[in-house]
Amino acid sequence: MDSRKGSIRTIIVCILVAAAVFQTGMLWLNGNSSHNFFYYVSGIFRNTNESSNILAVSPAKTAVGDGDSTFSLLYGGENDAVEYSGNIISDLVSSSDFENSKFMWSDVLKYRCTVLVFSFSVPLNEYTSSFNKKANLSDVDVNNFQNIVVVPSDDNENSTVYFVSSDDENKSLMLRGKSQYTNKLINAIENISKSDNGIKYISTSQSGFNIFNSNIFVAQWTQDKFQYNTLVKTPAIKVSNKNEFESETDEYFKDYSGRRTSVDSNNTYTESNNTTVLKYYDDGVLEYFNYNDSNTNSKQTLSSAYFACVQFLKNDSSIKTNYYLSDVKMTGDGLIFLFDYYVNNMPVVLAKDLSIRTDMDHAMEIVVKGNTVKKFKKYAYNYSLGSKKAYADRDFLSAMNDAMAGGINANMIDDMVFGYMDENVDNMECNWFVKTPDTVFCSKAVN
Amino acid sequence: MKKFRTFLISAIIFCVSLPCFSIYAFAAENNIGFGITGGIDTTKDSIVTFDDTRTISGKANNGTDIDISVYTKSFAGNYREKYNYKLNVGLSGLFSQTVSLNIGENLICINAEKDGKTAGEEVTVKRKADEIKNKLENGIYLP
Numbered sequence: 001m002d003s004r005k006g007s008i009r010t011i012i013v014c015i016l017v018a019a020a021v022f023q024t025g026m027l028w029l030n031g032n033s034s035h036n037f038f039y040y041v042s043g044i045f046r047n048t049n050e051s052s053n054i055l056a057v058s059p060a061k062t063a064v065g066d067g068d069s070t071f072s073l074l075y076g077g078e079n080d081a082v083e084y085s086g087n088i089i090s091d092l093v094s095s096s097d098f099e100n101s102k103f104m105w106s107d108v109l110k111y112r113c114t115v116l117v118f119s120f121s122v123p124l125n126e127y128t129s130s131f132n133k134k135a136n137l138s139d140v141d142v143n144n145f146q147n148i149v150v151v152p153s154d155d156n157e158n159s160t161v162y163f164v165s166s167d168d169e170n171k172s173l174m175l176r177g178k179s180q181y182t183n184k185l186i187n188a189i190e191n192i193s194k195s196d197n198g199i200k201y202i203s204t205s206q207s208g209f210n211i212f213n214s215n216i217f218v219a220q221w222t223q224d225k226f227q228y229n230t231l232v233k234t235p236a237i238k239v240s241n242k243n244e245f246e247s248e249t250d251e252y253f254k255d256y257s258g259r260r261t262s263v264d265s266n267n268t269y270t271e272s273n274n275t276t277v278l279k280y281y282d283d284g285v286l287e288y289f290n291y292n293d294s295n296t297n298s299k300q301t302l303s304s305a306y307f308a309c310v311q312f313l314k315n316d317s318s319i320k321t322n323y324y325l326s327d328v329k330m331t332g333d334g335l336i337f338l339f340d341y342y343v344n345n346m347p348v349v350l351a352k353d354l355s356i357r358t359d360m361d362h363a364m365e366i367v368v369k370g371n372t373v374k375k376f377k378k379y380a381y382n383y384s385l386g387s388k389k390a391y392a393d394r395d396f397l398s399a400m401n402d403a404m405a406g407g408i409n410a411n412m413i414d415d416m417v418f419g420y421m422d423e424n425v426d427n428m429e430c431n432w433f434v435k436t437p438d439t440v441f442c443s444k445a446v447n
Numbered sequence: 448m449k450k451f452r453t454f455l456i457s458a459i460i461f462c463v464s465l466p467c468f469s470i471y472a473f474a475a476e477n478n479i480g481f482g483i484t485g486g487i488d489t490t491k492d493s494i495v496t497f498d499d500t501r502t503i504s505g506k507a508n509n510g511t512d513i514d515i516s517v518y519t520k521s522f523a524g525n526y527r528e529k530y531n532y533k534l535n536v537g538l539s540g541l542f543s544q545t546v547s548l549n550i551g552e553n554l555i556c557i558n559a560e561k562d563g564k565t566a567g568e569e570v571t572v573k574r575k576a577d578e579i580k581n582k583l584e585n586g587i588y589l590p
Contacts, residue, residue, distance in 0.1 A: 068497075
């Protein structure tokens with residue numbers, strides 16, 4: 001009996017010793033991210049299924065139409081129309097074959113549909129692989145797209161999906177087939193189309209405005225004027241001393257190694273440990289640098305990098321404003337994902353002065369290399385609707401006339417956006433933004 | 448006989464040359480570049496819709512004044528102007544206007560004018576009540 005008790009005691013002590021050694025190892029060796037003894041031991045329990053760490057890139061905005069030539073425009077991907085459209089695309093990518101098809105905006109938009117508008121030219125093979133399904137891409141005429149049109153059929157079962165070519169909008173790849181989400185998408189479209197907040201969107205191609213480079217959805221007031229609430233902003237990070245800054249930024253430091261915090265004469269806070277540096281400037285810009293080299297050689301795709309990017313942003317609890325993917329760029333440092341904020345389905349654009357002062361064209365910039373966020377820069381403010389009202393009575397053509405008078409060629413126009421301009425004032429109002437590949441022309445929205 | 452032949456030849460020449468004057472008049476009328484590009488089909492006499500608005504898009508030369516009037520038809524059969532919209536075409540050469548529609552018959556007249564030259568289009572839009580649309584969608588028989 002005594003010997004048995006002794007054996008049990010010995011086993012318990014051994015387990016406790018092993019756990020203590022393991023835990024100490026994690027603390028000393030920076031979470032065992034380097035290939036030390038614990039790497040191989042913990043590898044037994046590590047999830048090596050990398051196919052789960054991928055995410056299809058989100059559209060910047062989605063036009064939702066009920067077939068009556070006017071559309072609602074929703075920013076970001078957090079809405080039913082985008083969710084069900086994505087589900088239908090996923091179903092059809094795996095079950096149907098791509099067909100090369102001619103495409104005419106005016107023919108397709110007269111039906112109930114959603115148009116997923118991406119802010120950059122998306123490689124088709126990258127996008128289809130993000131659904132973790134092998135799509136048959138042999139003999140396809142379209143390699144990149146910037147618009148996906150989803151047309152649910154009235155039979156509530158079948159849907160048609162068009163990937164519209166970035167190079168020639170008269171070409172597309174078509175998928176046709178059954179999806180269990182067809183009926184849900186139809187209901188979502190009907191609900192969204194019924195809402196009337198005084199602003200609707202029209203398609204320039206459907207309206208016969210063929211002077212533009214590609215189809216654009218532009219805002220049109222349903223009345224003479226469009227009344228809206230102005231925008232206010234508050235700092236996302238409130239700091240008055242080093243301790244407060246450290247408690248506000250815990251989520252950027254994953255390991256347990258010591259952190260050092262300082263503040264200089266310009267009121268710039270700097271916090272760092274062995275692998276991470278965080279800087280917060282007086283003008284509200286936050287910069288994060290990750291110097292950990294452990295995953296740099298990990299194979300990266302657009303979908304895996306986007307997954308890493310989205311996970312990083314989800315962990316940032318100070319972001320309370322909705323945001324959407326504005327652009328993606330490839331540089332020597334890695335993939336750069338650019339995001340902007342939006343409120344009440346209207347984008348927030350940094351005014352030129354603010355953009356120059358912060359050295360930022362977009363509200364958030366994330367560099368991902370080896371499926372790890374290496375650099376993050378954020379204009380750390382949250383936006384909300386104010387109580388003050390403003391109105392707009394100049395339409396998109398007035399803005400376009402201004403842009404052309406300013407020397408911009410109509411067929412260079414990529415987009416015409418109606419949104420809030422952050423001029424760093426208390427109540428921000430809306431303007432028109434005429435976008436070309438090289439510049440953004442700002443025009444007033446009031447006569 | 449000779450006089451009759453002369454008269455006949457003159458008449459034929461007059462009839463043949465008449466369309467040329469018409470074409471010239473058409474060219475003069477539309478050399479302000481006016482045309483409707485979307486929103487209404489001007490090849491049809493009438494259009495049926497359930498929508499309470501319609502966005503009319505078109506093109507014209509820079510500086511052209513566009514006047515859009517919506518007339519509604521009374522029970523007695525008389526047309527009365529219900530809505531009027533005035534636009535001026537800028538450098539883009541494009542115009543776009545959302546017009547309101549009443550239930551029943553709406554006569555939409557779009558006129559363009561620049562430097563004394565005019566052009567125009569008109570179309571009838573019949574707006575049906577939403578109840579009819581709901582009944583049709585729910586498969587209810589409409590006598």
